[in-house]
Amino acid sequence: MRYEKTITLRDGRPCVLRSGTGQDGQALLELFILTHTQTDFLVDYPDEITMTAEQETQFLEGKAESENEVELLAVVDGRVVGSSGIWCVRDRAKLRHRAWFGVSVARDFWGLGIGRALTEAAVECAKAAGYRQLELEVLADNEKAIALYQSVGFAEYGRNPLGINLRGSGYHALALMRLEL
Numbered sequence: 804m805r806y807e808k809t810i811t812l813r814d815g816r817p818c819v820l821r822s823g824t825g826q827d828g829q830a831l832l833e834l835f836i837l838t839h840t841q842t843d844f845l846v847d848y849p850d851e852i853t854m855t856a857e858q859e860t861q862f863l864e865g866k867a868e869s870e871n872e873v874e875l876l877a878v879v880d881g882r883v884v885g886s887s888g889i890w891c892v893r894d895r896a897k898l899r900h901r902a903w904f905g906v907s908v909a910r911d912f913w914g915l916g917i918g919r920a921l922t923e924a925a926v927e928c929a930k931a932a933g934y935r936q937l938e939l940e941v942l943a944d945n946e947k948a949i950a951l952y953q954s955v956g957f958a959e960y961g962r963n964p965l966g967i968n969l970r971g972s973g974y975h976a977l978a979l980m981r982l983e984l
Contacts, residue, residue, distance in 0.1 A: 828860030871932035887921035
């Protein structure tokens with residue numbers, strides 16, 4: 804799936820939101836590792852990331868060729884600083900109307916509007932792909948993310964009280980959210 808749009812960040816800089824390509828494999832892997840060192844709000848710990856740049860390249864090439872999945876990148880001053888993606892819950896007749904959604908932004912770029920822009924772009928892509936529902940799980944303690952998702956139209960439909968087990972602090976609830984498209 805292809806997507807491209809330029810936005811202006813809160814600090815006045817331009818930011819290109821675009822679908823990733825195979826050439827972005829190394830940059831996306833570096834962003835993935837960076838963002839996972841900067842917050843516990845993402846699923847993996849940095850030491851659990853085993854993907855290689857070559858595997859990331861293949862992943863992006865697959866998304867670029869897909870009609871219903873996409874990995875979006877936020878690029879500022881030539882640097883990949885954020886990403887979001889949509890992917891089919893399961894490609895079976897009973898479930899292919901549902902897509903998962905995820906987003907992350909490098910800490911130095913928090914508060915500039917990139918997370919919102921990536922979320923809105925993913926929603927646009929999900930609609931264009933024909934999905935009826937976009938879903939996500941978010942740490943229930945992540946109030947800023949929940950507020951962002953709610954402002955875009957996501958609604959919480961439940962909680963998983965043992966949804967995530969964080970090193971050092973134990974189990975935390977995950978908020979389950981959905982957006983009907």
